């Protein structure tokens with residue numbers, strides 16, 4: 100029996116850190132073997148909020164491919180692709196905007212929250228407002244059966260399901276209503292300052308950090324804040340460094356630090372040094388593999404190109420059926436039309452009747468004026 104399809108996408112926002120490693124990546128590694136896994140890098144989504152700074156998106160996309168593949172995602176098993184390599188996503192989003200009532204977008208809780216909280220970016224753009232429609236198109240364009248989400252993301256997936264239902268009831272029961280797989284909760288990884296590890300807090304240990312950088316960051320990690328002196332007993336249960344060490348350390352070593360901390364038999368510096376070496380040992384094989392992949396010229400581009408070739412036949416079929424359901428002539432549908440017009444333009448005489456001269460038509464007040472008005476409205 101064919102495997103069910105699963106879809107996950109991530110915005111390219113830079114190198115992955117330990118929070119990503121334990122929070123998402125481990126799940127993705129497992130799921131690629133259990134499902135027909137589609138994993139995409141959401142560069143258009145990155146643009147919705149970072150439209151003023153597109154300069155890093157390409158580099159971050161390649162970094163993400165390297166991190167994913169070095170961690171064990173296999174492009175031969177999972178379909179790994181970049182969102183902007185699949186123009187059918189944009190076309191389906193356009194169709195979704197026809198059936199999507201504006202209040203559905205206005206009530207998305209994260210929209211208002213993020214606009215209120217993220218003040219350093221201009222999020223007043225339509226692209227950001229339409230984010231959930233793009234997300235719905237990402238999922239529906241590959242007919243994904245399942246989307247792994249955390250509990251807090253369930254409302255987003257429900258909105259996708261509502262959009263798909265509305266599309267299906269308007270045009271025909273074709274698109275798949277995706278189901279949620281509640282992702283196994285990844286470990287909560289504290290950052291070097293004890294808060295949740297996050298790039299925006301500047302407290303991250305990146306999985307591709309150089310060894311010296313890792314040592315430096317580990318030595319700056321927060322420990323039990325109540326333990327001022329080596330002679331003070333500590334509490335490993337509230338020590339952020341101990342929480343990360345537990346994820347990777349030998350159980351006997353962890354138990355020993357747990358014991359000696361409580362009776363002030365060991366110091367934090369010694370524990371930090373041991374943790375740093377354990378972490379380097381843990382990440383060593385990944386980092387070695389990442390260096391090998393990074394040394395292959397064009398590796399990331401090749402993975403993305405192969406992924407695009409795997410996903411496009413699927414998305415092409417889906418969008419083709421959507422055009423039929425929408426009573427659009429496939430030969431004149433959006434992407435085909437753009438290519439055709441580009442090619443034809445080179446050979447057209449200036450007065451070719453296929454083009455509406457807006458100024459003339461408007462001035463004439465003739466039947467052509469309606470055409471011109473339509474053209475103006477669309478533009």
Ligand code: SF4
Pocket residue numbers: 322323326333334335338340341356357360361365366367368370371
């Ligand atoms: S000894 Fe270890 S567990 Fe105890 S506070 Fe220091 S770093 Fe944390």
